Amino acid sequence: MFQKAFGGCDPSTCATLYKLYVRPILEFAGPVWGPLLARDSALLESVQRRATRIPYGISRPSYGERLSIMKLSTFDERRQRGDLIITYRALHNFFGVDLSSLFKLNLDDRLRGHAYKLRKENFKTQQRQYFITNRVFSVWNSLPSSVVESVSVNAFKNSYDAWIRRE
Structure with missing residues (x-):
């Protein structure tokens, strides 16, 4: 849904929209329910990984480079x-x-x-x-x-x- 609504945006706009709409849902009550298993944490990280792909086409930088371009940190951080x-x-x-x-x-x-x-x-x-x-x-x-x-x-x-x- 995020990709359909904001598919043609640049990386800084996509990062702002991700911080505004998606990240609060992922981090809601984080200190209380922190993921116990590594696969749960990886699943939450995959949401951010997918959201950082949106402003790029098929040829895109690596995940770490996308995070630094969009000025984001990993879910665990x-x-x-x-x-x-x-x-x-x-x-x-x-x-x-x-x-x-x-x-x-x-x-x-x-x-x-x-x-x-x-x-x-x-x-x-x-x-x-x-x-x-x-x-x-x-x-x-x-x-x-x-x-x-x-x-x-x-x-x-x-x-x-x-x-x-x-x-």
Whole structure:
């Protein structure tokens, strides 16, 4: 349907339309239901892969080149960014409800890095293994203190994006 409606558009317009109409559907409630299996994540990624083909004909650049031309990121990168934003908002009480008890902080003074280091949670089921607190553990703890201790959500997003681009 997307291809029929917007088949003759240029890459930047197609990217804008994709961000406006398709991506919110794919990312709806992402921190809650994150795909457990790699094939589920690949299936969601295939939607973006197909949408990036629309402005090109049969001869088109590779998927990575199309992403850089359209200034898009992969589905897994977007999901990880969304999970980190939720974690930041929960730890800094930017929700209407106190969710800071969802994440257990490691209060050991001997740790390097920032003051918001998370403690690894023990789990017995695969569902709990892929719960947001365990999905973000390693990435969150590897963030520099300048990113984690941002003053607002937008400042966190900007500093996280700058940190990712540097790596």
